[in-house]
Amino acid sequence: MTEKTIHIKIITPEKIVYEDDADAVYAKGISGSFGILPDHIPFMSVLDIGIVKVEKSGQGEKISVMGGTFQFKNNEAIILTEAAERGTDIDTARAKLAKERAEAIIGSSETIKDIKTANAALARAMARLKAASKG
Ligand code: ATP
Numbered sequence: 001m002t003e004k005t006i007h008i009k010i011i012t013p014e015k016i017v018y019e020d021d022a023d024a025v026y027a028k029g030i031s032g033s034f035g036i037l038p039d040h041i042p043f044m045s046v047l048d049i050g051i052v053k054v055e056k057s058g059q060g061e062k063i064s065v066m067g068g069t070f071q072f073k074n075n076e077a078i079i080l081t082e083a084a085e086r087g088t089d090i091d092t093a094r095a096k097l098a099k100e101r102a103e104a105i106i107g108s109s110e111t112i113k114d115i116k117t118a119n120a121a122l123a124r125a126m127a128r129l130k131a132a133s134k135g
Helices: 092-108 112-132
Strands: 006-011 016-022 024-029 032-036 043-056 059-073 076-080 084-086
Touching: 006 024, 006 059, 016 043, 016 084, 024 059, 032 043, 043 112, 059 112, 084 112, 092 112
Parallel strands: 006 076
Antiparallel strands: 006 016, 024 032, 024 043, 043 059, 059 076, 059 084
Protein backbone atom coordinates (compact mmCIF):
# COMPACT_ATOMS: atom_id res chain seq x y z
CA MET A 1 0.00 0.00 0.00
CA THR A 2 1.39 3.42 -0.86
CA GLU A 3 1.68 5.96 1.95
CA LYS A 4 -0.75 8.85 1.91
CA THR A 5 0.62 12.27 1.02
CA ILE A 6 -0.52 15.89 1.00
CA HIS A 7 -0.69 17.73 -2.31
CA ILE A 8 0.70 21.20 -1.64
CA LYS A 9 0.29 24.30 -3.77
CA ILE A 10 1.78 27.71 -2.92
CA ILE A 11 0.26 30.32 -5.19
CA THR A 12 1.03 34.02 -5.64
CA PRO A 13 -0.76 36.47 -7.97
CA GLU A 14 2.04 35.83 -10.48
CA LYS A 15 2.65 32.09 -10.40
CA ILE A 16 2.59 28.74 -8.66
CA VAL A 17 5.79 28.94 -6.60
CA TYR A 18 5.58 25.37 -5.28
CA GLU A 19 3.54 22.30 -6.13
CA ASP A 20 4.38 18.79 -4.93
CA ASP A 21 3.23 15.83 -2.85
CA ALA A 22 4.66 15.74 0.66
CA ASP A 23 4.49 13.77 3.90
CA ALA A 24 3.89 16.80 6.15
CA VAL A 25 3.59 20.58 6.02
CA TYR A 26 4.37 23.08 8.79
CA ALA A 27 3.48 26.79 8.77
CA LYS A 28 3.21 29.86 10.98
CA GLY A 29 -0.35 31.02 11.52
CA ILE A 30 -1.14 34.39 13.11
CA SER A 31 -2.24 32.55 16.26
CA GLY A 32 0.62 30.04 16.33
CA SER A 33 2.62 27.52 14.36
CA PHE A 34 0.96 24.33 13.19
CA GLY A 35 1.73 21.11 11.37
CA ILE A 36 -0.51 19.01 9.14
CA LEU A 37 -0.19 15.32 8.35
CA PRO A 38 -2.21 13.33 5.78
CA ASP A 39 -5.88 12.75 6.72
CA HIS A 40 -6.02 15.77 9.02
CA ILE A 41 -9.54 17.21 9.29
CA PRO A 42 -10.32 20.31 7.17
CA PHE A 43 -8.38 23.28 8.53
CA MET A 44 -7.89 26.94 7.71
CA SER A 45 -5.52 29.61 9.00
CA VAL A 46 -4.38 33.13 8.22
CA LEU A 47 -0.61 33.01 7.83
CA ASP A 48 2.01 35.24 9.37
CA ILE A 49 5.10 36.31 7.42
CA GLY A 50 7.42 33.34 7.84
CA ILE A 51 8.40 29.90 6.65
CA VAL A 52 6.42 27.01 5.25
CA LYS A 53 8.33 23.77 5.75
CA VAL A 54 7.50 20.81 3.57
CA GLU A 55 8.73 17.32 4.46
CA LYS A 56 9.14 14.72 1.81
CA SER A 57 10.95 11.35 2.08
CA GLY A 58 12.83 12.55 5.17
CA GLN A 59 13.98 15.76 3.45
CA GLY A 60 12.77 19.23 4.45
CA GLU A 61 12.33 22.19 2.12
CA LYS A 62 11.68 25.75 3.29
CA ILE A 63 9.65 28.31 1.40
CA SER A 64 9.27 31.90 2.63
CA VAL A 65 5.69 33.21 2.49
CA MET A 66 4.61 36.80 3.02
CA GLY A 67 1.45 36.07 4.99
CA GLY A 68 -1.69 34.90 3.21
CA THR A 69 -4.09 32.02 3.78
CA PHE A 70 -3.70 28.28 4.31
CA GLN A 71 -6.51 25.87 3.52
CA PHE A 72 -6.38 22.11 3.99
CA LYS A 73 -9.05 19.71 2.78
CA ASN A 74 -9.04 16.17 1.31
CA ASN A 75 -5.25 15.93 1.61
CA GLU A 76 -4.70 19.09 -0.41
CA ALA A 77 -3.07 22.21 1.11
CA ILE A 78 -3.51 25.48 -0.74
CA ILE A 79 -1.53 28.54 0.31
CA LEU A 80 -2.44 31.87 -1.27
CA THR A 81 0.09 34.61 -0.60
CA GLU A 82 1.27 37.92 -2.04
CA ALA A 83 4.86 36.65 -2.44
CA ALA A 84 6.70 33.39 -1.78
CA GLU A 85 10.16 32.10 -2.58
CA ARG A 86 11.70 28.63 -2.42
CA GLY A 87 14.83 28.73 -0.24
CA THR A 88 17.03 27.86 -3.21
CA ASP A 89 15.64 30.80 -5.26
CA ILE A 90 16.34 33.45 -2.64
CA ASP A 91 18.84 36.21 -3.31
CA THR A 92 20.41 36.38 0.16
CA ALA A 93 22.43 39.54 -0.60
CA ARG A 94 19.17 41.31 -1.49
CA ALA A 95 17.48 40.04 1.70
CA LYS A 96 20.46 41.15 3.83
CA LEU A 97 20.30 44.62 2.29
CA ALA A 98 16.54 44.77 2.91
CA LYS A 99 17.14 43.74 6.54
CA GLU A 100 19.81 46.43 7.05
CA ARG A 101 17.61 49.07 5.40
CA ALA A 102 14.68 48.17 7.63
CA GLU A 103 16.82 48.15 10.79
CA ALA A 104 18.21 51.60 9.93
CA ILE A 105 14.67 52.96 9.49
CA ILE A 106 13.51 51.37 12.76
CA GLY A 107 16.49 52.96 14.54
CA SER A 108 15.95 56.43 13.16
CA SER A 109 12.24 56.91 12.40
CA GLU A 110 9.89 58.98 14.45
CA THR A 111 6.54 58.04 12.97
CA ILE A 112 4.66 54.90 13.95
CA LYS A 113 3.72 54.41 10.29
CA ASP A 114 7.37 54.33 9.14
CA ILE A 115 8.30 51.96 11.95
CA LYS A 116 5.38 49.63 11.15
CA THR A 117 6.33 49.57 7.46
CA ALA A 118 9.97 48.89 8.35
CA ASN A 119 8.98 46.15 10.82
CA ALA A 120 7.05 44.39 8.06
CA ALA A 121 10.03 44.74 5.67
CA LEU A 122 12.31 43.36 8.40
CA ALA A 123 9.99 40.36 8.92
CA ARG A 124 10.01 39.66 5.16
CA ALA A 125 13.82 39.84 5.01
CA MET A 126 14.21 37.60 8.10
CA ALA A 127 11.81 35.01 6.64
CA ARG A 128 13.81 34.98 3.38
CA LEU A 129 17.12 34.57 5.19
CA LYS A 130 15.65 31.73 7.28
CA ALA A 131 14.27 29.98 4.19
CA ALA A 132 17.65 30.28 2.46
CA SER A 133 19.57 28.95 5.48
CA LYS A 134 20.64 25.32 5.81
CA GLY A 135 18.93 23.02 8.30
P1 ATP B 1 13.08 44.34 -1.48
O1 ATP B 1 13.15 45.56 -0.60
O2 ATP B 1 14.38 43.60 -1.58
O3 ATP B 1 12.41 44.58 -2.84
P2 ATP B 1 10.53 43.42 -0.45
O4 ATP B 1 10.26 42.73 0.85
O5 ATP B 1 10.06 44.83 -0.55
O6 ATP B 1 12.11 43.30 -0.71
P3 ATP B 1 8.41 42.17 -1.87
O7 ATP B 1 7.61 43.40 -2.20
O8 ATP B 1 7.93 41.32 -0.73
O9 ATP B 1 9.95 42.57 -1.64
O10 ATP B 1 8.55 41.25 -3.16
C1 ATP B 1 8.62 41.76 -4.49
C2 ATP B 1 9.05 40.64 -5.42
O11 ATP B 1 10.44 40.35 -5.24
C3 ATP B 1 8.33 39.31 -5.15
O12 ATP B 1 8.14 38.65 -6.39
C4 ATP B 1 9.30 38.52 -4.29
O13 ATP B 1 9.14 37.12 -4.45
C5 ATP B 1 10.64 39.00 -4.83
N1 ATP B 1 11.72 39.06 -3.81
C6 ATP B 1 11.84 39.93 -2.80
N2 ATP B 1 12.99 39.74 -2.12
C7 ATP B 1 13.59 38.67 -2.70
C8 ATP B 1 14.81 37.96 -2.44
N3 ATP B 1 15.64 38.31 -1.46
N4 ATP B 1 15.12 36.92 -3.23
C9 ATP B 1 14.31 36.56 -4.25
N5 ATP B 1 13.14 37.18 -4.55
C10 ATP B 1 12.78 38.23 -3.78
